[in-house]
Amino acid sequence: MAFGSNTDEAEVGVLLGERLYLGLDFGTSGARFALIDKRGTIHVEGKREYPHFMSEEKVDWARSWKATLFSLLEDIPSHLRKLVASISIDGTSATTLIVDSNTGEPLWRPLLYNESCPDALPTVKSIAPPNHTVCSGSSTLCKLVSWWENDDSNKKSALLLHQADWLLWLLHGKLGVSDYNNALKVGYDPELESYPPWLLSQPYSQLLPSVRAPGTSIGHLKEDIRSDFGFPNDCVVCTGTTDSIAAFLAARATQPGKAVTSLGSTLAIKLLSTTRIEDARFGVYSHRLDDKWLVGGASNTGGAVLRQIFTDEQLVKLSEQINPMEASLRDYYPLQTIGERFPVADPNMAPRLDPRPESEVEFLHGILESIARIEAKAYSLLKDLGATQVDEVFTAGGGAKNEKWTKIRERVLGLPVSRATQTEAAYGAALLALRGTGEK
Secondary structure, three states: OOOOOEEOOOOOOOOOOEEEEEEEEEEEEEEEEEEEEEOOOEEEEEEEOOOOEEEEEEEEEHHHHHHHHHHHHHHHOOOHHHEEEEEHHHHHHOOOOEEEEOOOEOOOOOEEOOOOHHHHHHHHHHHHHOOOOOOOOOOHHHHHHHHHOOOOOOOEEEEEEEEEHHHHHHOOOOOOOOEEOOHHOOOOOOOOOOOHHHHHHHHHHHHOOOEOOOOEEEEEOHHHHHHOOOOOOOOOOEOOOOOOHHHHHHHHOOOOEEEEEEEEEOOEEEEEEOOOOHHHHHHHEEEOOEEEEEEEEEEOHHHHHHHHOOOHHHHHHHHHHOOOOOOOOOOOOOOOOEEEOOOOOOOOOOOOOOOOOOHHHHHHHHHHHHHHHHHHHHHHHHHHHOOOOOOEEEEEOOOHHHHHHHHHHHHHHHHEEEEOOOOOHHHHHHHHHHHHHHOO
């Protein structure tokens, strides 16, 4: 198959009359799908890398994503396609498209999640409340303002959509629908369930999409797609979410106090809370999840520091020799470069990895334990800021595989720590699709 496809069909029988639910995850370098039943069992999953279509010497991302979407639909075995009851999609947070409100075609190249528009920051800071989530150069609102102030095209027929919104539009055909997770960084207030007056008073507010809860049915799959791919007539398309929230949903941590720590290149934590927490000093903000809040923060420590020092093979062999019940006396603060934001807001903080002992086992033990202490401090800070106290932690990312580290973290946190059974965002998106049909 083109563009590096990879599909795994599980040996799971489909019961007579059973329906399936499709989730698609559009990440930074490729996309995945997961097809589940109402019990959450995966029937088939697959992935594709994005083809790099070029336009004027730049990647035409919109075309790449569209091609990938239809490639993934084709990758689903035809005998399972006809059982799909609903579809949902997650995309990267703050990846922004300005499209024609009549045709849905992009008027400008997509602005990616990690792109910053510092030119718009003074304007945004002048209208938004202090320390608001939108007061960051990479926010969706900064991208909208930057386009508004620099583009000369006809703005009357323009519309803002997030990556997931646009991909879902390709499936349901109703332009201008978003969800309150994706819309957070354009200024939507999920607590009030509306855009705030300071945003609606701006001339570019006419571009803002309507907003619904994630996993809400928007409408049926377009007729041409149903007939081309063999999806059933009653298949519905549901609002989506961001990739990080879909990954949290995948872990099925549904009660306040449950948290997911992602041990990837960095250390990111997400905690389900009954109260909403916002503190721009630490980069802490809350996404709404039904009647609860998903409070998150990210430290600059994490696996990238380990990779600078050890090979994967060394990490496995040295970890085997660590006694996780024994506390390390090493007091490190492992960072790749200068600067930390959470749980310590200090742009001048320097990495601390000295003194280095002669024993590599002892050195690794000290680093793993120090990262565990940073994680504990992070959860403690969220509690101090008013969030629900953490009582159980699920782990995602590469670090979840290290059992010795898990035991160290359990001891340092004083909490049960386990590896999340599912961590793929596509699985979380499939759970949203399931929700959209009224099934729980």
